Amino acid sequence: MVKEIEVEPVTRLEGHGGLRIVLGDDGKVKDAQFNITSTRFFEKFCEGRYCEHVPRITPRICGICPIPHHLTPTKAVEDAWGVKIPEPAYKLRQLLQNAK
Amino acid sequence: MLPVLPALDIVYWPAVVDFKHDSLKARPDGDILVGFVEGSLRTNEDVENAKLMRAKCQLIISFGSCSCYGNVHGLANQWDIQKVINRKFVEAESITDASPHEPKEHMPGFRGKIVPLDDVIKIDAYIAGCPPKPEAIISAVQFLLGQKPFPMNDSSFCNDCALNNENCLLEKGKLCFGPITSTGCSLKCTSKGDPCVGCFGPSKTVSNRAGKLLGMAGNLNQLSTGDKKNLYEFLSLFLNVPLMAGFDLAGDILKQIKIKGETRTALANLPSETEQIASKVMAFLRDHRDFTEISNVCDTCPRIINSSSTMTRVKRDYESLPNMDDCLIEQGYICMGPVTKAGCGGLCMRVNAPCTGCFGQTEWVADQASRFADVVTKGFNVALSKEELLNQVKDHLGTFQKFTLASNKSYKGGE
Numbered sequence: 451m452v453k454e455i456e457v458e459p460v461t462r463l464e465g466h467g468g469l470r471i472v473l474g475d476d477g478k479v480k481d482a483q484f485n486i487t488s489t490r491f492f493e494k495f496c497e498g499r500y501c502e503h504v505p506r507i508t509p510r511i512c513g514i515c516p517i518p519h520h521l522t523p524t525k526a527v528e529d530a531w532g533v534k535i536p537e538p539a540y541k542l543r544q545l546l547q548n549a550k
Numbered sequence: 551m552l553p554v555l556p557a558l559d560i561v562y563w564p565a566v567v568d569f570k571h572d573s574l575k576a577r578p579d580g581d582i583l584v585g586f587v588e589g590s591l592r593t594n595e596d597v598e599n600a601k602l603m604r605a606k607c608q609l610i611i612s613f614g615s616c617s618c619y620g621n622v623h624g625l626a627n628q629w630d631i632q633k634v635i636n637r638k639f640v641e642a643e644s645i646t647d648a649s650p651h652e653p654k655e656h657m658p659g660f661r662g663k664i665v666p667l668d669d670v671i672k673i674d675a676y677i678a679g680c681p682p683k684p685e686a687i688i689s690a691v692q693f694l695l696g697q698k699p700f701p702m703n704d705s706s707f708c709n710d711c712a713l714n715n716e717n718c719l720l721e722k723g724k725l726c727f728g729p730i731t732s733t734g735c736s737l738k739c740t741s742k743g744d745p746c747v748g749c750f751g752p753s754k755t756v757s758n759r760a761g762k763l764l765g766m767a768g769n770l771n772q773l774s775t776g777d778k779k780n781l782y783e784f785l786s787l788f789l790n791v792p793l794m795a796g797f798d799l800a801g802d803i804l805k806q807i808k809i810k811g812e813t814r815t816a817l818a819n820l821p822s823e824t825e826q827i828a829s830k831v832m833a834f835l836r837d838h839r840d841f842t843e844i845s846n847v848c849d850t851c852p853r854i855i856n857s858s859s860t861m862t863r864v865k866r867d868y869e870s871l872p873n874m875d876d877c878l879i880e881q882g883y884i885c886m887g888p889v890t891k892a893g894c895g896g897l898c899m900r901v902n903a904p905c906t907g908c909f910g911q912t913e914w915v916a917d918q919a920s921r922f923a924d925v926v927t928k929g930f931n932v933a934l935s936k937e938e939l940l941n942q943v944k945d946h947l948g949t950f951q952k953f954t955l956a957s958n959k960s961y962k963g964g965e
Contacts (some may be wrong), residue, residue, distance in 0.1 A: 458571045461564045466595070470656060485656045488593050494637040495625035499948040502867045506906060507622050507952070510680065514565075 452480070460484075464514045501527045517550040558691075579605050586613040586677075587667060590623045590956070595658035597670050604671040611690060615680040615908050617667035620956020624664045625947060627955055627963040631662045663963070664956040679893060680908035680953060686893065702732035707746050708757035709733055719745050720762050725773060727784050729760040730824040747780050748788030752820050760823040767830040781831050788828065846912050847887035847905050851896035853877045860931040864942035867904065878904045880931040884949055888925045889918070908953050916960035919943070919950040 457469035466488035474480035492511060496504050504523040509516035521543055528535065561582060562569045585607035591597050604610055615621045626634050639645075639652045667673060677686045707728035713719065719726040719740065726745035732753040739746050770781070820828070848855065857876035865882035872878055878885040878899060885904035887896075893909045915921045923936040932939065943949050955961060 459564045461568045461570070462566065464565055466593075468656065483656065485653075487595060487656075487658055489638060490590065490592050490623040491626045491634045491638055492622075493642055494629065494634045495622065497637075498628075498945055499625075500866065500945055503906075503945070503948060503952075506903075510622050513681065 453477075464512050496523075501530070515550060517547050521547065574602060574606060577606050580608050582607040584609040584611060586611045587617055587671075588613040590616040590620050590664050591661060591667065591670060592623060592664060593658040593660055597661065598658075600667060600671050609674040610671065612667045612673045612676045614682050615678050615910065615953050618676050618678045618957075619910050619954040620664045620666050621680060621908075621953050624954065624956030625952065627663050627961065628947065629963070631660055635660060666957050678891065678909045683894060702751050702753065703734055704754045705733050706753040706755065706757040706760075707731040707733055707735070707737075707740075707750070708759055710737060711740050711746075712737065713740055718759070719743075720759055720766070723766075725763075725766055725770075725780060727763065727788065727827075729757040729763045730821070730827055731788065745780060748784045751788055752824050754821070756821050756823045760821075760827070764823055764827050764830075767827045767834075770830070770834045781835055785828070785831060785835060845892045847890045847892055847894060847896060847899075847909070848877075850892050850894070851877075851887055851899045851905075853899055855880070855929070856931060860933050861926075861939075862933045864934070864939060872902055874902060877930060879926050884922075884943060886922065886950070888929070889913070889922050906952050907950075910957075911954055914957070916958065918954070918958070919946045922950055 452475065453473040455469075455471040455473070457471075460467040460469055466486065468485045468487055470481075470483045470485065471479060472481040472483075490511075492508060496507060499507065501523075504527070505520050508519040508523050511519045527533075560567055561577070562574045562585075585603045587600055587603050587610055589596065591600065612618050616623065620627075635652050640650045642650075675690065677690055679686065710733050711718075711728055715721070720729075724745045726740070727748040728740065728746040730752060731746050731748045732750040734750050773781075854875055855877045857880050859873075859876040859880040859882075861880055861882045863882060864884060867883060869882075872881045872883065879888070883904045885899065886907035887899065887905040889912055890905055890907045891909040891912050894905075896905075898905050911918060913921065919940055920936070923939050926932050927934065927936050927939065934942070940946070947955060951958060951961075955963075
């Protein structure tokens, strides 16, 4: 008999996810699916924003790890503008990331 | 959290503990004292979860700017949902699938628009902020753990007050809360000729002047500005209502009074006159412009307004480095402080970044950009006309309604 195990929600993480494990007749795992059941479409609503606003929008992607979501758009803007950051700024970012 | 943990029994908290959906569903309705509901309502499942929490909890706190106002996710309301979905699942540059499509299997489905949590369930209190301040959470939990106002002494302040009949401040038309306030203080205020603002909290009985006070409480529009400021002080001291740090219980009670027309404060067993007076004061504060206006971010910002700087054009945030003393608006930047609810303590401005409005608007108007421009061209060193200022800002929605677009009922969106 096919049996399905549902873990809803997947806990101890920020965000929404569900785990479904399907067991075959022999009781062994036949299929496993991890569903990320929510998304908020930052891809779309960052369109039309000032580029310098985006590093203050995307940290809202995750309350546990806002730092990479803050640094990524910052780097994207720097990349677009050909900015090379000074050494202290780089160290500060390392510190920020490691302190997270 | 650690000091209050022994007083709490956490029964559901997906990010931290392991309880599953089923364990929450299995509880009887109203089994949980208080639920903090966070996050915006993007999927059908989000709405179902909110309704489930409402059923299981006696009190619901809308926690954080996502549930209070929709947060930045509300900016997606600019477009038809199908366009938003396609951008992520079909058009995203990082997709490598041969035939990209929206995943549907075991997915709850997306709602057309983001709405604030109080659009789908009844809310008892709000803690705004992105993120909310720890002080707000602590004051909310302390309040819920029983630090409610309670009548202190039997007799009222009037009993001890030295001002006799003809000198009574109420007789002179001053709003003095002596008739409903507990005895026990050193009578400092009235001995200096200032009205009692209720800092000893409610008394078990009221004095024979309570009727006079009630009459005045029903006609507060006649008051001077100074007396109006006393109302705010009265409310927070007398009812021990945490108004600061973004835990807006007073405002929330007022909202309910407005919606349900109830005059009871629901905070404690107070004499009926006290209930009526407090309710009238709260209803007045809720609706009155002066009080929505006084509690904005600028009130807690250390920067100088009417400084030696003047905005002559709108600067982008990356342009030059502002000084730490002068108002950021007067230095040329768009800072949402004057139109944003207080509660953060001016965090961003203290690190030289303009306020972006995460605590929500002090006043809900259809055109927030226009309101911002009105406020700053009148009260700040701004050498631009309202039109000039607004013309120099390209992204109106992202600048003026970044956190609150979903709460703007008059915004229809939909490109």
